[in-house]
Amino acid sequence: MAKESAKAGLLRSSAVVSLMTLLSRVLGMVRDMVVASHFGSSAAADAFFIAFKIPNFLRRLFAEGAFAQAFVPVLSEYRTKRSLAEVKLLVDRTAGMLGLILTLITVVGVLAAPYIVMLFAPGFHDDPAKLELAGELLRITFPYLLLISLTAFTSGVLNTYGHFAVPGFTPVLLNVCMIASALFMTPYFEEPIKALAWGVFIAGFAQLAFQMPYVARLGLLPRPRVKRHDDGVRRIMLLMVPALFAVSVSQINLLLDTVLASFLQTGSVSWLYYADRLSELPLGAFGIAIGTVILPSLSRQHAGDDPRGFSSTLDWALRMVLLVGLPAAVALAILAEPLITALFHYGAMSQEAVIQSARALEAYALGVLAFMLIKVLAPGFFARQDLKTPVRIAVTCMVANMAFNLILIWPLQHVGLALATSLSSMLNAFLLLWGLRRIGVYVPEPGWWLFGLRLVGGCVAMVVAILWLSAPVAEWFAWGWERRALHITLLVVVGILAFVAGLLLLGLRPRHLRH
Structure with a gap:
């Protein structure tokens, strides 16, 4: 009965996170419709998507990827085995170290914005105007990394204590701010696309401020303190290094797509962006939700020496992901053109842009299920604080993705980049599952x-x-x-x-x- 009750609790929590995330994704679609209508797949749109993708990529890689997977298991262990005062001290010292590192990164990012754009979109070098605009936009959007990473930190605290609704709702504020900036702020800028960049900046403050009262209710409102030799902080930082690779390989692959797409014809970056947004809908609405909910549970089961419960939780999560991910992937593939047309074919978005975006979506759809599986398989390693296996898998898949990119980009252009990402994600999911089975951590149930x-x-x-x-x-x-x-x-x-x-x-x- 306890096992069944726990599974029902996971299902309820997953449903809450899924509902909140779905609301955010729907508003995200509205946001993209507004952006597509105003800017289409123009050079200005390409510049903004690069300036938005860089801090967004670092956010997923660093905050929601590496940090969340490293912080939650350690915090769960502290919650299980130590006093509230010790938990509070860990939160304070983690906030201090995290804030210091992120502030330094943000200062460097703002000062070096044009060079970072050249690194992430080297193809812009042939278009000085687009390169300059992207650098200006990145200076505005880069501080979002600091703000949203601190938000991810507070989300980790809330998730560890079973509060999933507030972190799930928080991304809604980004979409609200960007929609409002596109609709109401663009007339006030000589370059209208800058309104979107300021919308991202404002959203960072709004998201962090929204979560603070809820963390305070737990008695864990952080008072940042920097202590380099704290044992808990040291363990979190050590876990983060491999997690940077192991959890966020799909994001690294998507970024490589953008780098290579910058060398292709104008519009390629935007076509991949619109397709990626739709392919991420099931991932965000359910895959990430399941991964978010099971990580604290897996961490507690590992800390409590409950291998049967650990395996059972993974088995349940895999079934739930397949139940949503497989039909979602099939539907995206067969409805690619109708979906892109219905959502984005307005204003500056041409028929050619719709067709090219739909072709990319069909390629991304092949990897949707793999993207979702990675989000529930990776926590199986990090809840156990296993570092080596995910790193080996991550490096293998990054190399494979680069090889697929180079093979497929010439005959298929931007579609080849999307297909390469899907193929490498399939490999990643397979190797993670095989690794969990090989060490006996996951045993499929009947x-x-x-x-x-x-x-x-x-x-x-x-x-x-x-x-x-x-x-x-x-x-x-x-x-x-x-x-x-x-x-x-x-x-x-x-x-x-x-x-x-x-x-x-x-x-x-x-x-x-x-x-």
């Missing part, structure tokens, strides 16, 4: 063959329903936004209903999701 059969049957029912209702892409181009919105909603709703009906007809019941 029923996987039947679960897989039901899952495939549900996906077949979904595909048949969607193809039956689909219209040629030329008709989508001719429709107004109302017709597009109505038809894409119909396709999504009918697809979900057909998938669920297929699962039910094959015998899957809600109780199967709890044990």
Whole structure:
């Protein structure tokens, strides 16, 4: 009963995080629609996406990736085995060291912005105006790294204590700020795209301020202190080094896509951005949610010497990810053009841009399930504070991604970059799973063959329903936004209903999701 209750608790917590994240992702789609309508895939849009991607990449790599995976297991151990005063001291000293390091990085980033742009988008060197604009925008957006990393720190505290709703809702504020800046601030700038950069800057302050009262209620509002030789801080920093590679390989691969795309025709960076945003919808709405929820649980199970519970939690998480990730990947692949058209084909977004973005989305869709699996498999290592295995896997996959990029970019252009990212993510997920199985940390529970059969049957029912209702892409181009919105909603709703009906007809019941 305790095991079943724990799984039900994980399911409820995952549902809360998924709901909050889905709200953020929906607003993110609205944000991207506004940006696409105002700026399309112009040179200014390319410049902004680079300036936004750099701190956003570092945020995912450093804050939500390496830091979260290193901080939460140590904090969970302190919570399980030590007093509240010792936990508070760890929080204070971690905040002090983290704040100091991030402040130094931010100062360097702002001062060296043009050179960082040249590093991340060397293809801009042939377009001095775009290079200069990207550098100016990066000076405005780079401090977001400091602010959002501190927000990730407070999120880690809240998640460790079972408070998932507030961190899940926080990203909504970024989208609200960027939408407001695009709609209301652009007339006040000689270069309108700068309004978006200031929207990112403002959002950093808003997100950090939003979480502080909730951390204070736990009695853990940080008073930053710097002590280099604190044992807990030292362990967190040691864990962060390999986590930089192991958790965020997919983000590094996406960044490599952007670097290479900067050498391709104008618009390539934007096409990959719009496609990536849609491919991340299921990842953010559920994959990251599951990974966020299970990490504290896995950390406590490891600290409490409960290997059976540890394996059972991983097994449940894998099934939940497959239940959402497989149909999501299939739907993104077959609805790529309708989705891009319905969301972005307005204003400055041309038909050619829609087609090119859709081609990239089809390639990214192949890796959606792998992206999601990585988010639940990596915590299996870091909850155990295993450093070496994820690093080896990360390095292998980075090398593989670079090789795939070089092979595929010439015949497929930007689509080849997206495909390379998907292939390397598949390799990453496979190696992580194989590693957990090899050391005996994860032992699959009974029923996987039947679960897989039901899952495939549900996906077949979904595909048949969607193809039956689909219209040629030329008709989508001719429709107004109302017709597009109505038809894409119909396709999504009918697809979900057909998938669920297929699962039910094959015998899957809600109780199967709890044990």
